[in-house]
Amino acid sequence: MAKFRLLPDEQLARSPVRQLWREFSRHHSAVAGLLLFIIFFLLALMSPLISPHDPYLQNDTLLLLPPSWSEQGLVQYPFGTDDLGRDLFSRLLVGARYTFGIAIITVLGALIMGLLLGTLAGMSKGVKSSIFNHVLDLALTIPSLLLAIIIVAILGPGLQNTTWAIMLALLPQFVHGIRNAIAEQLNQDYVVAYRLDGANNWQVFSRIIMPNIWERLTLMATMALSTATLDIAALGFLGLGAQAPSAEWGAIIGDSLDLIYIAPVSVAVPGLLIFMAVLSVNLVGDGLRNAAKKRREN
Amino acid sequence: MILYLLRRMFLLAFVFIALSIFAFSLGYLFPGEPLQNFTGLRHISAEQLPLLQQEYRMEQGYIAQYLAYLGRIFSGNWALSFSSQQPLLQEMQMLMPATLELASYALLISFFIGIPIGIIAAIKPEGTLSKLISAVAVAGYSIPVFWWALLLIMLFSLALGWLPTAGRIGVLYEINHVTGFMLPDILLSGTAHRQEAMLNALRHLLLPTIVLATFPTTVMIRFTRDAMLDVWEQSYIKTARAKGLNRGQVLYRHALRNALLPVIRQIGLQFSTLITLAMITEVIFSWPGIGRWLIDSIYQRNYPAIQAGLLVISTLVITVNMLTEILHTVFNPLARKR
Numbered sequence: 001m002a003k004f005r006l007l008p009d010e011q012l013a014r015s016p017v018r019q020l021w022r023e024f025s026r027h028h029s030a031v032a033g034l035l036l037f038i039i040f041f042l043l044a045l046m047s048p049l050i051s052p053h054d055p056y057l058q059n060d061t062l063l064l065l066p067p068s069w070s071e072q073g074l075v076q077y078p079f080g081t082d083d084l085g086r087d088l089f090s091r092l093l094v095g096a097r098y099t100f101g102i103a104i105i106t107v108l109g110a111l112i113m114g115l116l117l118g119t120l121a122g123m124s125k126g127v128k129s130s131i132f133n134h135v136l137d138l139a140l141t142i143p144s145l146l147l148a149i150i151i152v153a154i155l156g157p158g159l160q161n162t163t164w165a166i167m168l169a170l171l172p173q174f175v176h177g178i179r180n181a182i183a184e185q186l187n188q189d190y191v192v193a194y195r196l197d198g199a200n201n202w203q204v205f206s207r208i209i210m211p212n213i214w215e216r217l218t219l220m221a222t223m224a225l226s227t228a229t230l231d232i233a234a235l236g237f238l239g240l241g242a243q244a245p246s247a248e249w250g251a252i253i254g255d256s257l258d259l260i261y262i263a264p265v266s267v268a269v270p271g272l273l274i275f276m277a278v279l280s281v282n283l284v285g286d287g288l289r290n291a292a293k294k295r296r297e298n
Numbered sequence: 299m300i301l302y303l304l305r306r307m308f309l310l311a312f313v314f315i316a317l318s319i320f321a322f323s324l325g326y327l328f329p330g331e332p333l334q335n336f337t338g339l340r341h342i343s344a345e346q347l348p349l350l351q352q353e354y355r356m357e358q359g360y361i362a363q364y365l366a367y368l369g370r371i372f373s374g375n376w377a378l379s380f381s382s383q384q385p386l387l388q389e390m391q392m393l394m395p396a397t398l399e400l401a402s403y404a405l406l407i408s409f410f411i412g413i414p415i416g417i418i419a420a421i422k423p424e425g426t427l428s429k430l431i432s433a434v435a436v437a438g439y440s441i442p443v444f445w446w447a448l449l450l451i452m453l454f455s456l457a458l459g460w461l462p463t464a465g466r467i468g469v470l471y472e473i474n475h476v477t478g479f480m481l482p483d484i485l486l487s488g489t490a491h492r493q494e495a496m497l498n499a500l501r502h503l504l505l506p507t508i509v510l511a512t513f514p515t516t517v518m519i520r521f522t523r524d525a526m527l528d529v530w531e532q533s534y535i536k537t538a539r540a541k542g543l544n545r546g547q548v549l550y551r552h553a554l555r556n557a558l559l560p561v562i563r564q565i566g567l568q569f570s571t572l573i574t575l576a577m578i579t580e581v582i583f584s585w586p587g588i589g590r591w592l593i594d595s596i597y598q599r600n601y602p603a604i605q606a607g608l609l610v611i612s613t614l615v616i617t618v619n620m621l622t623e624i625l626h627t628v629f630n631p632l633a634r635k636r
Contacts, residue, residue, distance in 0.1 A: 029433075135316065142612055145574040153596045153604045154327050230442055234578055237444045238593060253445065264452055271445030279440040286436065 016295065020215075023291035030287020036280035043093060044101035051090035052076065055247050059085035067265050079265055082256060088266055091247040092273060098248035099236070100277050102163055103228040107221055109167045114174025115217075121175060122182030123201060136179075139172035145231050152240045159248070162241040166231050170224050177220045181213040215292050222285035226278045233274045249274050302627060310620050314613070321609045322367045328601040332356070336367070338378030338386065338602035371609070377602035381595070386606040390588060394610070395478025396466065397580065397587035401572045403507045408514035408568065413561065416522025417554070423527060431519060438516030443575050447509040447582045454505065461505050464584035468502075471495040506583045510575055514568045521564055525557040532556070559630050566622035570615040 014022075024030055053076075065081040066073045073080060079088040121132050139147070144166065151165035185191060191208055199207070235241030236250030244255065249270040256266035325335040334342065336354055355362045370376065376387040419431040455463040466480050467473060473495065476483050480503070484495050529535065530553060538548045577589030584590070588607065595603035 029436075142615060143570040143574040146570075146577075146611065146615075149577075149593070149596065150604070150608055154324065156329075157596075226440065233442050234444060237442075238578070238581065240593075240596060250442070250444075253448070257448075260448070260452065261456065267445075267448055267452070271442060271448065274442045274445060275437075275440055278442070279437065282436055282440050 019295045019298070020288075020291050023294045024287050027287050027290065029283050030291070033280045033283025033287060036276060037284050040096055040100050040277050040280060041104070043096040044104070045097075047093040047097050051087075051093040053087035053090045055086060055090040055094045056245060057086060059087075061085070064259070064263060066263070079269055080263065082252075082263070082266055083259060088252075088269070091252060092249070092270060095247040095249045095252060095270065095273070096277075098159070098242055098246060099229060099232055099250065099274060102159070103166075103225055103232055106163055106167045106228045106232070107170065107224045109163075110170040110174050110224060111217065111221055113167070114171055114178055117171070118175045118178025119182060119205065122179040122186070123205070136172050136176050140176060144169040144173075144227055145234060148231055148235060149240065152235065157240045157243065159242040159246060162232060162235050166228050166235075169231070170228060174220060174224065177216065178213070181216050182209055185209045185212050215288075219285060219289055219292070222281055222288065226281040226285070229274065229278050229281065299627075303624070306620060306624060310616070313616055317609065317612055317616070318368060318371065319364065321605050322364050324601070324605045324608070325367075328604075329599075330601065335601045335605070336377060338380060338383070340380060340383070376606055379595075379603050380600040381598050381603070386603060389591075389603075390606065390610055392475065392478065393586060393588045393591050396480070396585060397573070397576055397589055399479045399481075400503075400506055400510060400579070400585060400587060401569070401576050403503065404510035404514060404572060404576075405565070405568065407507065407511040408518045411511075412515040412518025413522050413558070416519040417526055417549075417557075419519065419523040420526035420530065423523075428523075432523070435516040435519045438512050439520075441512065443509060443513065444578050444582055446512060447505070447579060450505055450509060451582070462502050463505075466502050466585060467495065467499045471498060506579050506585055509583075510572065510579045513575055514572055517568065517571075518561070518564065522557065522561060525560050526553060529553050529557040559626065562629060563622060563626045566619035569618045569622075573611060573615060 024034075059081065062074075062077070062081050063085045064083055065077050065085075067080040068075050068078050077087050077089065079092065081087055082091070147169035148162070148165040151168055152161055155161040155165065185208065186204075191204060194204060194208055232241055232248070233250030233253075236248040237254040239251075239254055242248035242251045244251070252270045253267050256263060260267050325332050328335050333350060333354060333356055334340070337350060339346075339350075342350060351357055353366075355366045374387055376385055378384065379386050379389060382389065415431055419428045422428055451463050454461045462468070467484075471484075471489070471491065471494075473480065473483050473487050473489075476486050480499050481496070484492060484499060487495075489495065535548060535552055538552045543551070573589070576587065577593060579585065580587045580590035581593055588611065592604065592607040592611070594600075595607060
């Protein structure tokens with residue numbers, strides 16, 4: 001019993017990221033989600049390199065080819081072709097870039113803008129922040145997809161406008177969350193102590209607030225990523241987002257809606273991919289939330 | 299409490315003013331002539347032009363125009379729809395109940411299924427049943443609503459042929475528009491085939507309601523579960539257990555009442571999501587509600603309709619949000635202090 005220990009638990013000596021990963025990797029579902037997420041991410045980066053056919057090449061000798069597991073199918077076209085003779089498999093691979101890749105870009109954009117505005121709001125006090133809050137409350141009550149639909153209605157349909165619309169629609173929740181997180185941090189005693197040491201606003205922000213809120217930022221980003229993916233796909237499906245030739249998953253479903261009797265695969269598989277992508281993001285988010293909670297409890 | 303209500307009312311008024319300013323400015327933001335966007339008239343003849351310009355105060359500044367716009371909103375003299383050239387307010391009054399009916403059934407399902415399941419999942423958080431429920435819940439709120447709807451249509455309508463795919467009721471039945479809600483309307487109508495009509499309407503209702511209820515139900519399961527687990531660790535639960543109450547009594551008297559408080563607040567948040575999801579569901583099931591109408595308006599570039607639809611839907615969502623928040627405060631004295 002005479003053994004001297006500096007820390008009650010060896011685990012606590014590790015860096016926060018290590019502790020987080022340790023808790024995270026205990027949940028198989030979270031790790032599976034992370035794996036799926038990485039696959040989708042790589043797919044979004046490299047899909048044009050690995051897709052077997054040109055996703056926009058219309059081959060009029062092979063219209064509506066059934067998937068390869070049926071008797072008329074060809075093994076070169078695993079999911080068959082659509083009504084214009086384009087290879088569905090290649091289109092789905094490239095679609096990861098549109099649906100998932102653009103969702104990531106949207107969330108990153110919203111995160112950066114939200115960080116700027118949220119920091120300004122969180123660090124300021126008085127009437128200014130009160131008015132700001134009320135405007136935010138208004139924007140928060142309107143759901144992101146409705147807001148996106150309205151913005152698309154103003155800007156006109158198209159993938160680029162959808163990106164802007166969803167970015168703007170996600171912004172209020174980021175600003176709100178970041179503002180609250182910063183306000184919470186500013187009330188802590190260690191901030192007061194650091195200020196008494198002579199730290200200015202920037203030092204408080206970069207040395208204390210950022211390290212303490214990044215966990216929440218990541219959580220917010222995963223939640224926003226699942227919303228963004230669903231919204232891009234939904235807008236594409238409604239014909240308001242990505243337009244006809246582009247291989248966005250939601251748009252593929254919308255295009256092949258009239259073929260649902262002949263080629264149910266072209267509706268089922270893109271939807272499954274959207275589902276898997278959102279599921280992976282949600283699993284990672286849940287795992288991260290649990291791990292963060294456990295880490296703080298320790 | 300009165301002070302709190304006053305503050306809420308003030309906030310509500312502020313939000314409405316902001317919303318109406320936004321809706322008003324859409325008349326300028328949308329492509330095309332602002333006067334056409336405000337009146338909804340496709341072709342304005344040379345004789346009409348000066349009259350309309352005076353009525354809409356287009357010659358004066360933006361503030362006068364905005365006040366004229368507000369006046370028209372409150373007097374019920376809304377613009378015409380570009381596509382049908384009918385007054386928008388009346389058009390929306392016909393469509394609104396269909397959406398509300400669908401959304402409210404879905405919301406009810408999410409309560410009566412989501413909350414009990416959430417409580418069951420919280421009883422043994424590490425048990426198999428709880429894990430299964432959590433897995434289903436994650437799947438439920440990850441699923442894209444339009445794909446889920448299409449899957450169910452493929453299974454139940456195309457493959458099995460059990461349920462209809464579109465509309466609110468079969469074309470054989472003629473139900474007069476009284477309240478706009480289909481089921482009460484059937485009860486009020488004097489047709490001889492009331493029972494068959496009811497069954498038919500329910501068959502039409504089943505798929506859209508299930509599709510629409512999936513997301514809120516799964517969110518509710520998860521939310522209730524988390525709230526229960528949170529409350530279960532509070533010290534007053536330990537006190538109650540120490541007093542000698544059994545599990546059921548603690549659950550009913552202490553845990554449930556505290557865990558369900560945040561759930562009330564969830565209604566408002568769920569409602570806004572529900573309306574958006576209802577828009578997509580309506581498009582797929584050809585449900586004659588306001589969501590499908592709004593999306594059609596976007597296709598048709600029917601700007602007055604988009605403007606009016608935005609105003610009505612946002613007002614509805616914000617009002618419901620505010621009401622649930624007030625309700626939450628009534629039940630929870632702790633929330634009043636802030």
